[in-house]
Amino acid sequence: MKINKELAIPLYQQVKDYLHKKIISGEWAAGYQLPAEKDLATQFGVSTITIKRAVLELVDEGLLYRQSGKGTFVMHIEEKDISKFVTLKNEEWEAQHHPHKTLYFNIVQADDELAALLRIEEGDLMYQIQRLKIQQDQPVALEYSYIPQELFPDLHQEDIDDNLLYNIFQRGYGVQLDKAKIYFSTVLADEYQAESLNVERGVQLFVFERFTFNNDNHIIEYSKFIIKQDQSKYFLEIKL
Amino acid sequence: MKINKELAIPLYQQVKDYLHKKIISGEWAAGYQLPAEKDLATQFGVSTITIKRAVLELVDEGLLYRQSGKGTFVMHIEEKDISKFVTLKNEEWEAQHHPHKTLYFNIVQADDELAALLRIEEGDLMYQIQRLKIQQDQPVALEYSYIPQELFPDLHQEDIDDNLLYNIFQRGYGVQLDKAKIYFSTVLADEYQAESLNVERGVQLFVFERFTFNNDNHIIEYSKFIIKQDQSKYFLEIKL
Structure with missing residues (x-):
């Protein structure tokens, strides 16, 4: 999936929506490890800064958590x-x-x-x-x-x-x-x-x-x- | 009641404890209007600053509330x-x-x-x-x-x-x-x-x-x- 750069919706928001859907739908279950940020950046055709912003907002919302040196995971609630x-x-x-x-x-x-x-x-x-x-x-x-x-x-x-x-x-x-x-x-x-x-x-x-x-x-x-x-x-x- | 200035307990704390007891015991019921701060100061033999500090802490704790121009009252929970x-x-x-x-x-x-x-x-x-x-x-x-x-x-x-x-x-x-x-x-x-x-x-x-x-x-x-x-x-x- 590529991000649509023509849309009025900010790029990080489009990434966030995509990740959000993966989690909410259950396709990415609790404990699932997200792809590396640079791989996501390549996949979406955006910068890693954009990916990081989307991920950090989902961390703040309690849907993801980060373990230093290991990566980002879907939160088990x-x-x-x-x-x-x-x-x-x-x-x-x-x-x-x-x-x-x-x-x-x-x-x-x-x-x-x-x-x-x-x-x-x-x-x-x-x-x-x-x-x-x-x-x-x-x-x-x-x-x-x-x-x-x-x-x-x-x-x-x-x-x-x-x-x-x-x-x-x-x-x-x-x-x-x-x-x-x-x-x-x-x-x-x-x-x-x-x-x-x-x-x-x-x-x-x-x-x-x-x-x-x-x-x-x-x-x-x-x-x-x-x-x-x-x-x-x-x-x-x-x-x- | 006078405050004991020999005690290691700060004066405002002694006032606060006294007011607290009046409220908790129910002697001062919900809606009760506290005496004016200068009257309390005279009664306890302390400054109005000391009284105000005790009152404000009880306001912060939700036991008292102040209405501007009217006075301080016991909170109705x-x-x-x-x-x-x-x-x-x-x-x-x-x-x-x-x-x-x-x-x-x-x-x-x-x-x-x-x-x-x-x-x-x-x-x-x-x-x-x-x-x-x-x-x-x-x-x-x-x-x-x-x-x-x-x-x-x-x-x-x-x-x-x-x-x-x-x-x-x-x-x-x-x-x-x-x-x-x-x-x-x-x-x-x-x-x-x-x-x-x-x-x-x-x-x-x-x-x-x-x-x-x-x-x-x-x-x-x-x-x-x-x-x-x-x-x-x-x-x-x-x-x-």
């Missing part, structure tokens, strides 16, 4: 069900391993804000936990959890390493979970978050705040998940 | 159920008015990307609609909708003014809706979005992309909602 991310069900617990790196584990007194969130008294003891969720050896989320100690008097760091809190609540303490209320917001990565999640500072991150209720309508935990968005599309299915 | 936002149920349709301003309504040929999203052929006709969703006289979301024309052959702009698409599908065409799949992402407001939604350029916006499926598992519409976050907390409840 993983779809993640939010309801599973925050509320894994039993069968899946059994089958899966849940790697987490515990960064902080302590029993502290609730300040006014956390007491209000957990509906306990200021000064009441709670577990304060900070973990890094790992998937395929990559950090995907920073998790901050706050749990009233009274409900789970004997929780230790070893219990939560590589496990889900829901697992511990239900199987370790026989607590009946009723519902999770999840708030969505966003944050621009600060230095600590950027370093922990291996992203650039200022990148947009998702914030999921989860309140878990037991059958007595008590809040048994509050967790804040700070999640990186790259290579994942978070979705939910709602029955109509 | 409205909680919005995402599943209702995207999939209003019958009873609510009847009771509510759904103001929308239609910005664009046309029948166009699907390009490769939209054809792939809607699972139709490139070049097939579809409705392309752009609307502004209004709540309490304020723009809250930009909505882009794409609907295969074949399914709803006789749709007019008058039909969608101040109405929900789901309403039209079910009541106007008797379509049985099965489920909605909703993808979450974010975007930084560009100039057009900022102007439409009355926010600053570069502000973080939510993007909800909704695919609606009928009982035959066909996609009957694809909508992209670009939503401003201020004064709203979006949440979901998931049964465990």
Whole structure:
């Protein structure tokens, strides 16, 4: 295919449209390595600068990624069900391993804000936990959890390493979970978050705040998940 | 209350903590007007600069807002159920008015990307609609909708003014809706979005992309909602 230099559409845009179609149609699947830029330039009869501009815009749009020294590839976008991310069900617990790196584990007194969130008294003891969720050896989320100690008097760091809190609540303490209320917001990565999640500072991150209720309508935990968005599309299915 | 100038905690931080507690505890409810800054300065025995710094940080955190010439108030945060936002149920349709301003309504040929999203052929006709969703006289979301024309052959702009698409599908065409799949992402407001939604350029916006499926598992519409976050907390409840 040659580019039409008579058209009012800029050359890089024509190249971009062509590459875009290859990706969207699925002809170039996830992981497909693009031809070298100079080969594409020859093929289209344009400069490598034009090719590079088209490619970089598709990188910015998340359709392609570049690996230095290796080339340019079609991005694999993983779809993640939010309801599973925050509320894994039993069968899946059994089958899966849940790697987490515990960064902080302590029993502290609730300040006014956390007491209000957990509906306990200021000064009441709670577990304060900070973990890094790992998937395929990559950090995907920073998790901050706050749990009233009274409900789970004997929780230790070893219990939560590589496990889900829901697992511990239900199987370790026989607590009946009723519902999770999840708030969505966003944050621009600060230095600590950027370093922990291996992203650039200022990148947009998702914030999921989860309140878990037991059958007595008590809040048994509050967790804040700070999640990186790259290579994942978070979705939910709602029955109509 | 006086500020303790012997403490290692900066004065503005002590003021901020005090104000924070008043808000979080609910003692100062949504809409409460703060005392004048010079009165607070006298009360705490600090400068108005110190007060202003504490107040401005709480404004940045979304707990307070300032109205020029009027004063500083405690923010009212409205909680919005995402599943209702995207999939209003019958009873609510009847009771509510759904103001929308239609910005664009046309029948166009699907390009490769939209054809792939809607699972139709490139070049097939579809409705392309752009609307502004209004709540309490304020723009809250930009909505882009794409609907295969074949399914709803006789749709007019008058039909969608101040109405929900789901309403039209079910009541106007008797379509049985099965489920909605909703993808979450974010975007930084560009100039057009900022102007439409009355926010600053570069502000973080939510993007909800909704695919609606009928009982035959066909996609009957694809909508992209670009939503401003201020004064709203979006949440979901998931049964465990």
